Every structure is written in C-alpha cells, then in structure tokens.
Amino acid sequence: MRVAGTHVLLTGATGDIGRRLATHLSDAAARLTLVARSTQPLEALAADLGAHAVSADLTDRDTLRSLIRDVEQAHGPVDVLVNNAGTETVGHLTDLTADDLEHLLALNLLAPVELCRQVLPGMTARGRGHLVNISSLAGVATFPGLATYGATKAGLTHFTSGLRADLRGGPIGTLAVEIGPVSSQMMSRIASHPPTAAAFDRVLGLRALTMLDPDAVARAVVAAVEDDQATLRMPRRAAPLATLAHAPRSVVRLALTGIR
Numbered sequence: 001m002r003v004a005g006t007h008v009l010l011t012g013a014t015g016d017i018g019r020r021l022a023t024h025l026s027d028a029a030a031r032l033t034l035v036a037r038s039t040q041p042l043e044a045l046a047a048d049l050g051a052h053a054v055s056a057d058l059t060d061r062d063t064l065r066s067l068i069r070d071v072e073q074a075h076g077p078v079d080v081l082v083n084n085a086g087t088e089t090v091g092h093l094t095d096l097t098a099d100d101l102e103h104l105l106a107l108n109l110l111a112p113v114e115l116c117r118q119v120l121p122g123m124t125a126r127g128r129g130h131l132v133n134i135s136s137l138a139g140v141a142t143f144p145g146l147a148t149y150g151a152t153k154a155g156l157t158h159f160t161s162g163l164r165a166d167l168r169g170g171p172i173g174t175l176a177v178e179i180g181p182v183s184s185q186m187m188s189r190i191a192s193h194p195p196t197a198a199a200f201d202r203v204l205g206l207r208a209l210t211m212l213d214p215d216a217v218a219r220a221v222v223a224a225v226e227d228d229q230a231t232l233r234m235p236r237r238a239a240p241l242a243t244l245a246h247a248p249r250s251v252v253r254l255a256l257t258g259i260r
C-alpha cells in the first residue's frame with residue numbers, strides 16, 4: 001500500500017524503534033496518530049512531525065476497547081495500523097510476578113490483536129487498509145531468559161499469519177515484522193540478565209545475527225508496507241532460519257487451504 005496520504009496509527013511511537021518509524025512514515029507523507037503512555041515526549045514528537053498525539057495505556061482494558069473508535073472520531077479513519085508498542089520480561093519464570101505476566105501478555109499480544117479486531121470492519125467497508133505487527137526473532141528461536149517474551153512474539157507472528165490467510169483476496173494487507181536484536185534501551189535491559197547476554201554475545205560473535213540499527217529497521221518496515229510484503233525478516237542472514245521454523249505452518253496451510 002502506498003503510504004503517502006494515508007492515516008497511520010502507530011503505537012509505541014516514543015520508543016527507540018517507534019520514533020524512527022514515525023519519522024520515516026512522516027517522510028513518506030503519511031498523516032500520523034502517535035500512541036504511547038507518556039505525554040511529554042509523545043506531544044513533542046507529534047509537534048515535530050505535525051502528527052496527532054494520543055496518550056493511552058494499552059494495558060488498560062477500557063482504554064484499549066475504545067481506542068480505534070476514539071482515534072477515528074477525533075482524527076478520521078485509520079488506513080494503516082502499526083502495532084509496535086511492546087515490552088520485555090527477562091529472567092526465569094519464577095522471577096516474574098503474576099502482574100508482570102499479565103502486563104506482558106496484555107501489551108504484546110492482546111493489544112495488537114484487539115486493535116486489529118477493532119480497525120478491520122472500517123477498513124473492509126472502505127476497501128483499503130494495512131495491518132503491521134512488530135514481532136521478533138525471539139518468537140522463532142528460544143533465547144535463555146526470554147521464554148515469556150518470546151511466547152508473546154511467537155503468538156503475534158502466528159496470529160498475523162492466520163489473519164493474512166483469512167484476509168486473502170481482499171483489500172486489507174498484513175505485514176509480520178520479525179527482527180533480531182536492535183541497538184536500543186530494550187536490548188540493554190534484556191542484556192542485564194547474564195545468561196541472555198551470553199547467548200546474544202555468542203550469536204553475534206558467530207555472526208549468525210547482527211545488531212540492527214533502529215533507523216534501518218524503520219526504513220525497511222515502511223518499504224515493506226509499500227511493497228505489500230507479507231513478512232520482513234532482519235537481519236537478512238537470519239531469514240533462512242525463520243523460513244525453516246515456519247515451514248510446518250506453511251505446509252499445513254497449503255494442505256488445508258491451498259494458500260501458499
């Protein structure tokens with residue numbers, strides 16, 4: 001889908017990747033509505049880009065349930081939804097509280113699925129739309145200390161694949177973004193857990209993965225939307241591994257539906 005002139009709703013806009021996404025989408029002439037909890041950095045970014053700022057906690061049930069209606073009433077129909085907001089848990093399962101788990105699942109899995117559910121009827125009625133879900137290679141490979149985070153990202157990737165099959169032949173596009181480690185505050189927090197840091201040091205040392213630049217990720221996401229790509233996997237050297245991991249799903253989908 002051509003991004004120019006579309007109204008893009010971007011969640012997690014104030015984060016390391018979100019800021020770059022906002023900038024590249026704005027450079028591509030999209031009209032932006034930016035979502036995060038914090039008001040000051042969000043409003044400053046929105047002012048810089050001539051965007052709308054919507055301060056919202058996506059883990060708050062009532063806020064989430066009315067978000068698309070509220071945004072569309074205030075700023076018009078959403079053409080592109082970019083589910084980028086996310087958080088991480090790192091460490092052993094027993095180090096996490098019940099609240100940590102609930103928060104992780106609410107933000108990383110429930111919120112993007114629910115926002116897709118809310119935005120789809122309007123997109124379908126208007127005959128155009130694009131759904132972008134920012135997932136992770138941690139949903140493909142299991143890294144020490146990232147079992148719960150990886151599970152949410154595996155769920156988001158699987159959901160996006162299933163949704164794409166359900167929307168096949170219609171006007172709504174989907175993009176699943178599976179990215180490896182990005183130079184970011186989230187990555188620094190993840191690396192505070194020694195077993196996780198050691199695993200990343202190993203794969204980076206073997207050059208099986210590279211540390212991604214958030215700006216390059218954002219630029220690639222915008223290009224992938226414009227090219228109607230189904231998936232974006234970065235770094236490219238990890239793409240064969242992800243393709244192999246997804247092979248059973250692809251084979252079963254082909255057998256069940258004829259969809260490649």
Ligand SMILES: NC(=O)c1ccc[n+]([C@@H]2O[C@H](COP(=O)([O-])OP(=O)(O)OC[C@H]3O[C@@H](n4cnc5c(N)ncnc54)[C@H](OP(=O)(O)O)[C@@H]3O)[C@@H](O)[C@H]2O)c1
Nearest residue numbers: 012013014015016017036037038057058085086136182186
């Ligand atoms: N960084 C990496 O290495 C990496 C690798 C693969 C995938 N990813 C994925 O890429 C996405 C962006 O990551 P990032 O590194 O940019 O993360 P980040 O810097 O931690 O940014 C997270 C964004 O989400 C917002 N957010 C957090 N909790 C929220 C809530 N409850 N409600 C609404 N917004 C909330 C934050 O703003 P507020 O705090 O103001 O709400 C911020 O804008 C995430 O989905 C992440 O899982 C990241």
